[in-house]
Amino acid sequence: MPELSTILNGHPRQDRAATPLPSVLIATRHGQSTANVEFQLADTTGALSVPISCRDADIPLSMLGQSQAQALGRWWAELPPADRPRDVWCSPYVRAAETARIAIAQAAGLGSVPVGLPVRYDERLRDRELGVLEMLTQAAISKHHPEEAARRRKMGELYYRPPGGESWSDVALRVRDCLRDVCAAECGRPVLLVAHDNVVLMLRYVLEQLTEAQLLALEPVRNCSASLWRAEQGRMRGELWNEVGHLAGSNSNGSS
Structure with missing residues (x-):
């Protein structure tokens, strides 16, 4: 794992002992969204469109995603109590915000975190923007672009x-910038980041200083993985990657 100087875009710190870091950093992708369901079906059938008319930012969770x-x-x-995040940074997109809200309510209901735990929404954790390819299926991209x-x-x-x-x-550039603020604000405390597949992927790329080949060899980030x-x-230092064993009871392998 790289030192914080890597996270800070090459600006070194003189005193490693004084480096601000959260005690534990946990990252998760949002639960399965309605768009995940539609695009998975489109990829299977070769459909040229999906029945989604809202903005990407407004796509909600599916029922499975809520579970x-x-x-x-x-x-x-x-x-363990010392590892339970009391601070949550979250993408402002609806599917991520719903994931954070539901997870907090569940953990609070079990008495493990305070009720009404506040969430800090940060646009740097938003999903990758696809521009002219936004909401297009693979078949539509091949046909129309x-x-x-x-390229x-x-x-x-x-x-x-x-x-x-x-x-x-x-995306990696904004992840680096967000990490700088997370590390400064959450020094010595466990923190949870709720984001999107590519954001979590680039988080590992930055923290572990992966090569392009190592990055591309990673499996896709699963919904609600830890x-x-x-x-x-x-x-x-990494301890868990893309772990989905906790989803066994939600009737999903977490891959959608």
Whole structure:
């Protein structure tokens, strides 16, 4: 795991002992959304469109996603007391906000966190923006934007930026910036980040200083999975990645 100097975009600190770090950093992707369901079906059938008319930011959880968020709250409640987050940073998108709200309510109902635990919404944790490809199925991209599909294959996922959208590396830049504030605000305390698949992926990329090949070899981040890093000797060291064992009772493998 890199030192905080990596997180701070190359600005080194002189005293490692004084490096501000949360004691534990837990990251999760939101529960299954209604769009996850529709796009999975579209990929299976080759459909050119999905029945979604709202903004990406306004897409809610599916019923299964709500169940997954409850399971996440139960997992949270079962953590050792010193590891249970009392601070939550969350994407402002509806599916992430609903996940945080449901998980907090579940953990609070089990007496493990305070009732009404506040949530800090941060736009830097929002989902990757896809620009002209927003809400398009893979079949639609291939048919209507073949030049973009070809450019994506040539550039690779880390550096491909759709017109009006973001590359993975663009997301990494805002993740680095957000981490700087998280580390300063949550020094010595456990914290939970509720975000999106690419944000969690880029969080690991930044914290563990992965190469492009290592990043692309990672499996997709699952809905309501748990990834955990712990502060040790001025660094954040990974203990869990994309763990979904706690979802066994929610009738899902967490992969949607």
